[in-house]
Amino acid sequence: MLKQTALNAAHRAMGAKMVDFSGWDMPLHYGSQIEEHHQVRRDAGMFDVSHMLAIDIEGALAREFLRRLLANNVDRLQIPGKAMYSCLLNEQGGVLDDLIVYYLREDWFRIVVNAATCDKDLAWMQARRDESASSLTLTPRREMAIIAVQGPHAREKVWQAVPEMRGVTELLKPFQAADCAPYFVGRTGYTGEDGFEIILPANQAEQFWQALSSVGVKPIGLGARDTLRLEAGMNLYGQDMDETVTPLESGLAWTVDLIADRYFIGKTVLKEQVVTRDLFGLVLIDKGVLRSHQQVRTTFGDGEITSGSFAPTLDKSIALARLPKTIPLGELVQVEVRDKLLSAKVVKYPFVRNGKSLI
């Protein structure tokens, strides 16, 4: 039996094609994945991401616990509402998950983790808590829904739908959040566009969803969510990184703080690691479509595509690929696609930001 979010009936009523996504019955698209992609780049779209899990971490030792738990430095969060992206690592430096952590109060942080990994994450966190901070409470907030509203007009449309939200959220900078009960609103996202991610009680999700719909925000499925995040150069857990690689091999060195004195789980391995490969962008020059697991041949050594697709904004195929770290940008490489070798160019990513091509 697939798990359902509070918006399941709303998705079906809007004509969604539903798929099994990590055990959740989720919308893949509502007609055309490409149209939904353009809708977010050009106007505003809404995503039900309630399959992801918010976990509240409460208690006097919350910050101390997160210092040890997260690869990124939680001490960068000093203003209530500030958010940060981080990996959760195991002792070997392998990536258990990636997440967003919000600082709410000195004794209250909130993290949002991926659906497929949330049980594993929670068990890991509870075990680490029991080692060093047993007075902390870890509360999974399954009674909450999460709706992302993304696009150049996303914030304006949220304010049209819920006018009382404007005052509290108008001055939020990227990666800042505010409590606007019953909504918890963060200026974050997974598309490379402006917008909000909003956590709210599941029993109010449908009303909010319909309010957004009535001001012209279109529903967007997981299909377009994937092409949007790929163009934005954002990693997908389980595809671009997992427990077998470290953040330093996954284009995520910028999220790991090896300079501060702080100890964190995985740090010992990362400090010693000789990094020989990393994630790079690829743009396909020949016709075709790049896909994950295709092999990449280069004069610097071989590599593999971790995420590949057609990029609707660019009208060409792009990919993230794990390649020898010494490969220069602009290098031409060969990708094995069925019985052919297709030419692709190594580029810096993101590929698209705020509706504009960067390549």
Add this chain to the structure above:
Amino acid sequence: MTIPNDLKYTKSHEWVRAEADGTVTIGITHHAQELLGDMVYVESPQVGRKVAASEECAVVESVKAASDVYAPIAGEVVAVNEAVADKPEMINQDAYGAWMFRLKPDNASDLNGLLDAAGYKAVVDSEAH
């Protein structure tokens, strides 16, 4: 569901039309394009290529996935639809208009072994369960 009565079909979701000149025209069904979603790439076979029945001879790729297209019967590729290769979304817009290639069959009687509309509908219905 759209399954024209005047076409033949395969279990692998190709449609086949017998032409007056003895060739057959092949595309993928409306149901197939629905499963795949927005088409973004078509790899056509070479004209002149000899293919066996059920041999992979073209590829369609949607945003979501790549899918092989099989020769419904043995024959020689005598034409490919360049317009569809240039605009793969034509398959989404009109699956039965957006033909992919034409074969000159080795044996015209092979067509009799293909599914009719009712037979193909049964295949699609059985997949839905």
